[in-house]
Amino acid sequence: MEPVKSQLAASSTLEAGFDPVVPSPPERRTTPRTWETPPAPVPSPHLDDYQGIVGTAAIDELRYLARDLKGKTLKMVNSTALGGGVAEMLNRLVPLLGELEVVTHWDVITGGNDFFEVTKAFHNALHGSAYELTRHAQEIFLTYNEQNRHRMQFNEDVVVIHDPQPAALIRARQDAPTRWVWRCHIDLSNPNPQVWGFLRPFIEQYDAAIVSSQSFAHQLPIPQYLFYPCIDPLSEKNKPLDDSFVQKVCDEFGIDRSRPIVTQVSRFDRLKDPVGVVQAFKLARKYLDCQLVMAGGGASDDPEGALVLREVKEAAAEDPDIIILELPPWCALQINALQRASTLVVQKSIKEGFGLTVTEALWKGKATIAGAVGGIPNQVIDKRTGMLVHSVEGCAYQIRYLLTHPEFAVQLGRNGREHVKENFLMTTNVRRWLLLMRIMLGWGTV
Amino acid sequence: MSTAATTTQRAPAKPFYFNTSAHLLRITEYKANRLADLLDALRDCPEESIFQHTFRTLEEHHFLRAGFSNDFAHWALAACNEPSLAEALAGVDVREFTSVAELRTRFIQILERYLHEHPPTGTRFADETFYFCASDIVVMPTSFQAHTLHEFTEGIRRVGLHSIHHHFIEARLRIKLMSNDFSQWLHEDAGLTETARSLNRIDIYTATLEDVREQIVRIVERALT
Numbered sequence: 001m002e003p004v005k006s007q008l009a010a011s012s013t014l015e016a017g018f019d020p021v022v023p024s025p026p027e028r029r030t031t032p033r034t035w036e037t038p039p040a041p042v043p044s045p046h047l048d049d050y051q052g053i054v055g056t057a058a059i060d061e062l063r064y065l066a067r068d069l070k071g072k073t074l075k076m077v078n079s080t081a082l083g084g085g086v087a088e089m090l091n092r093l094v095p096l097l098g099e100l101e102v103v104t105h106w107d108v109i110t111g112g113n114d115f116f117e118v119t120k121a122f123h124n125a126l127h128g129s130a131y132e133l134t135r136h137a138q139e140i141f142l143t144y145n146e147q148n149r150h151r152m153q154f155n156e157d158v159v160v161i162h163d164p165q166p167a168a169l170i171r172a173r174q175d176a177p178t179r180w181v182w183r184c185h186i187d188l189s190n191p192n193p194q195v196w197g198f199l200r201p202f203i204e205q206y207d208a209a210i211v212s213s214q215s216f217a218h219q220l221p222i223p224q225y226l227f228y229p230c231i232d233p234l235s236e237k238n239k240p241l242d243d244s245f246v247q248k249v250c251d252e253f254g255i256d257r258s259r260p261i262v263t264q265v266s267r268f269d270r271l272k273d274p275v276g277v278v279q280a281f282k283l284a285r286k287y288l289d290c291q292l293v294m295a296g297g298g299a300s301d302d303p304e305g306a307l308v309l310r311e312v313k314e315a316a317a318e319d320p321d322i323i324i325l326e327l328p329p330w331c332a333l334q335i336n337a338l339q340r341a342s343t344l345v346v347q348k349s350i351k352e353g354f355g356l357t358v359t360e361a362l363w364k365g366k367a368t369i370a371g372a373v374g375g376i377p378n379q380v381i382d383k384r385t386g387m388l389v390h391s392v393e394g395c396a397y398q399i400r401y402l403l404t405h406p407e408f409a410v411q412l413g414r415n416g417r418e419h420v421k422e423n424f425l426m427t428t429n430v431r432r433w434l435l436l437m438r439i440m441l442g443w444g445t446v
Numbered sequence: 447m448s449t450a451a452t453t454t455q456r457a458p459a460k461p462f463y464f465n466t467s468a469h470l471l472r473i474t475e476y477k478a479n480r481l482a483d484l485l486d487a488l489r490d491c492p493e494e495s496i497f498q499h500t501f502r503t504l505e506e507h508h509f510l511r512a513g514f515s516n517d518f519a520h521w522a523l524a525a526c527n528e529p530s531l532a533e534a535l536a537g538v539d540v541r542e543f544t545s546v547a548e549l550r551t552r553f554i555q556i557l558e559r560y561l562h563e564h565p566p567t568g569t570r571f572a573d574e575t576f577y578f579c580a581s582d583i584v585v586m587p588t589s590f591q592a593h594t595l596h597e598f599t600e601g602i603r604r605v606g607l608h609s610i611h612h613h614f615i616e617a618r619l620r621i622k623l624m625s626n627d628f629s630q631w632l633h634e635d636a637g638l639t640e641t642a643r644s645l646n647r648i649d650i651y652t653a654t655l656e657d658v659r660e661q662i663v664r665i666v667e668r669a670l671t
Contacts, residue, residue, distance in 0.1 A: 057588065057606030061468055064586045214577035217473040226471040226579065377574070382524060384510055418509030435470040439582055 044095040045234040053233050054427045062427065065434040066100035073103045074437060075154065077169060078162035079119065081108045085229065085356070086162050086185055089429070092232050096430050102437065107152055109166045115144040119165040122199075125192035126164065133194040145169055154178055158440050161206075170205045179440040182206045183227070187353050187374065188216040207440060212354055213375045225436060228378065229354045230429040231363060231420070236332035238363055241340060249337035253293075255323060260290040260403050263342040265335055265360075268296050268308040268326075271351045273371070275308075276392045278315040278322060280348065283396035285321070288403050295325040295338050339364050344402055344409065348395050349373055359424050362386065362416030367409035369398045379424065385416040457594060458636040462627075464590040464601050466609035467616070469502060469581040476578035481526060482568035484518070485557045487578055493546040494580035500540050500549060501619070502581055505611040508655035515651060516540075517576075518553060525572040531560045540615070541650065544622045585612070595636060599666050602628075607655045614658065615650060628662060641669040 051059050074097065078086050090106055097104040111119075118137045125131035145168035154172050160181045161169055173180055182203050188196075188211065196218075203209060208223045217224045231238055250257050262281060266272035274294055281292040294312060297305075309326065316322040327334060339345060345361035345368045352374030359379060361368045368386035370376045380386035387398040402409040422428070476491040478484035488496075499517035507514045514520065515536035523532035534556045543549040561568045588605055592598035602610070613627035621630060629642035644665045648658055 055606060057466070057604070057609065060589060061466060061586065061606065061608070065468060065584065211473070214473055214579065215575060217577065219475060224473045226473055377524075381507070381510075381514070381520075384507075384513060415509055419507075422506060422509065431468055432470055435468055435582065435584060438584060439470065 042236060044092060045232075047096060047099050049234055050427050054421065054425065058427055058431075062100060062430055062434065065431065065438065066097075066102055068443070069434060069437055069441075070101040071103070072437065072441065073105070073156035073158075074433075075105045075107060075156040075159045076162065077107045077109060077152070077159065077166050079109050079111075079116075079165040081106075089230070090162075092235070092426055093429065093433065096426070097433065100430075100434070102434070103156075105156065109144070109148045109169075110151070111144040111148075111165075114140050115165075122164050122195050123186060125195040126199075127187050128190040129192065131192050131195060133192075133198060138198060142168055145171070158437055160210075164199055167199055167202045170202050173205065179208075180206045181208045181210060181436065181440065183210045184216065185212060185229070185353075186216075187213075188218060189213075191218075208436070210436070213378065225432075227429065227432050228375070228424055229356055229359070230424050230426050231356060231359050232426040233363065234426075237336050238360060239336070241333070241337055245333070246337045246340050249334050250341050253323060253325060253338075255293060255338075255341060256291060257341055260288070260343040261293060261341055262290055262344045262346060262399055263293040263295065263338055264346045264348065265295045265339060265357045266347065266349075268305045268312060270304075270308055271349060272296075273348045273350050274312045275315045276350075276395070277346055277348050278312060279392045280346070280395035280399060281322065282319075283393065284399035284403075287400050290343070290399070290403060291321045291323060293323045293325065293338055293342070295327055295335060297327050297329055336360075336364075339366065342366055344369060344399060346395065346399070347371065347376065348389065348392075349376065352376055355379065358386075359420055362413075363420045363424075365413035365417045367402050367412045368416060369395055369402070379419065380416075381419070384412070385419045386412055458592075458598075458631070460631075460635045462592040462598055462601070462631045462635070464588045464592070464605050464609050465585055465612055466588050466606055467583050467585045467612045468608070469505075469583050471498070472580045472582060474578045474580055478521075478576040478578075479571055480569055481522070481528070481531075481557065481561060481572075484521075484576060485554065485561065485568075487576075488518075488550060488554050488557065491578045492580055493550070495578040496546045496550045496553070497619070498579050498581050500538075501616055504540065504615065504650070505608065505655070508607055508611065511654050511657070512652055521572070521574075521576045525574040525576065526567070526570070527573075528560075528564075528567060531557070531564075531567075534560065539651065541618065541646075542624070544618050544624060546619065595638075595666060595670055598631075598636075599663050599670075602659060602662050602666070607659070610655055610659050610662075614645075614662070632666070638666075638669050641665060 047059055076090055080087050094104045094106050118140045121131055145166060148166065149169055149172045156178060158179045158181065160183050161167060162183045163185055167182060170180055204221055206222055208225060209220060210225045210227045211217050212227065212229055214226060255261060264277045268274055277294065312324060316324060339361055345366045347355055347358045347370040349355060349371040350373060354375035358368055358370050358376055362379060362385060368380060369389055370380045370386060372388040372390055377388060380388055382388040389395045389398055474491060474495055476487040476495065478487050503517045519532045519536035522528045522535055538552055540549065588609055590601040590605055592601045617627040618625065625646060629645045632638040633642035645662055648661050650658055
């Protein structure tokens with residue numbers, strides 16, 4: 001935890017309405033110098049590497065739970081090997097399960113552009129977008145699922161199908177004792193009824209479903225388990241950093257660590273309300289000296305992202321204390337450093353899946369202010385592990401409150417980190433998978 | 447030689463085996479959008495759900511020192527904005543119950559009385575839905591066992607917090623006594639009745655589970671000196 005109190009020292013003499021005299025910012029870049037070259041992939045950590053973080057007892061539990069599962073087989077099936085949260089999670093999970101001698105195969109379905117156009121539309125529709133499901137779209141979906149069904153084999157003890165794209169692979173189910181689980185990573189709280197009505201008969205054939213939030217559960221005739229998304233504490237995005245590196249990143253972007261830093265890390269997307277964050281910051285800064293860092297991506301390859309970025313810049317109006325950074329996806333270390341340098345982290349979303357940037361901030365012990373939407377209230381317990389807000393004004397007030405009550409901010413950060421340690425780390429996720437396998441195989445629970 | 451000195455020098459009659467438990471959260475079909483729904487669901491939901499939202503949630507939020515008692519109280523405040531009901535629900539101490547059925551009855555009584563005294567609140571929609579969950583549980587051994595009181599305190603220091611919760615908080619549902627596994631062992635097998643009683647006086651609602659662990663160690667070590 002950074003010394004919040006000392007960071008606030010410069011602001012202690014400021015009063016309402018006082019126009020702070022701010023030193024000229026150093027030369028500022030909006031992208032890191034390393035942006036041209038994605039770093040080489042980092043080898044996956046081993047189970048013992050987590051021991052120093054979660055304790056020996058937690059690792060012993062995993063080894064015990066895996067003991068009876070040795071030699072049992074698990075297959076994961078999803079639609080992409082690279083990019084996206086599911087692939088990122090599987091890239092970490094599969095080696096750890098393998099280390100526990102649970103033989104885990106990971107298969108990726110194939111499909112043409114027409115298939116992925118249909119499944120992208122399904123994805124958006126399941127998030128609640130309007131969509132007219134045509135017979136042709138259904139045929140494309142089923143044809144590619146059939147092709148994959150013929151190409152793949154399902155001899156494992158447990159087969160887990162991730163998300164809607166491969167959901168119809170359940171047709172491969174035969175009389176064999178293989179147990180089938182559907183893992184849904186997307187927000188199903190308000191699905192398009194046509195698409196859900198089309199997918200539901202497939203989902204009902206599974207032995208169980210896994211969702212990421214209670215509100216995503218539908219009344220299905222199969223058991224539904226709750227697996228929260230998780231972060232890897234040893235990933236580039238979350239591993240501990242030397243303060244010299246944090247300082248270097250701040251220097252590069254012209255961020256002054258002697259003054260309070262409020263940060264939102266998110267794509268430039270209206271659902272993350274970046275303009276609202278700028279407005280909240282400006283309201284708060286009437287009372288306090290502070291800087292705002294808006295770090296995100298998604299503007300270079302997404303026309304809407306570029307538009308939102310322009311709106312954010314307009315709202316910032318070249319304010320030298322608002323630092324807008326457009327970072328490529330491989331700048332995980334820089335994001336990590338920015339979060340660690342922050343006094344407060346904001347995630348003022350107006351719609352959210354789970355909000356892993358909140359998890360990341362909590363893990364770094366940062367007092368966090370977040371919109372009370374989606375999976376965020378599972379992480380931010382209001383006034384216990386962070387502050388929930390519903391408006392620009394509420395966000396501005398909480399920025400002021402936490403910057404002027406550093407002991408409370410420190411306590412929130414401490415609680416938030418413990419909450420993540422208990423519920424949202426990769427090791428907890430491994431434990432959930434081991435428990436699920438035991439349950440699916442019919443043994444081991446009381 | 448004092449009685450205490452005699453008992454601490456004597457080896458406990460039986461070793462203490464530290465176990466722990468792991469839980470997988472399942473979402474049930476029960477949910478509530480209003481306080482009246484909550485009452486209906488409290489009457490009908492499986493016992494595992496009552497356990498989940500009381501005993502288990504304490505474990506999930508073991509790092510909070512104050513302000514969190516059970517999920518029903520939290521929802522009454524955060525989603526229904528009913529602070530006096532929330533206080534009444536939060537005042538239910540799970541350690542006063544040796545069965546989930548009794549605990550369920552207590553919550554139903556509180557809610558029935560509140561809705562009787564404040565009828566309009568029953569049909570007002572909450573900001574968020576309450577989803578009744580339940581846990582599938584695996585109990586497992588740890589590598590720790592205590593043949594002496596010294597090994598016992600060492601075990602308490604080194605086991606995971608899930609083990610502390612398993613033996614110190616959940617245990618009463620298993621042993622059907624207003625006590626816990628640690629106190630039972632100290633009383634029955636180590637002859638430290640007063641120490642056993644002292645453990646039962648630890649306030650789990652104003653301490654984190656890590657604090658509870660430290661208090662247990664302190665109390666047992668005091669008996670050893």
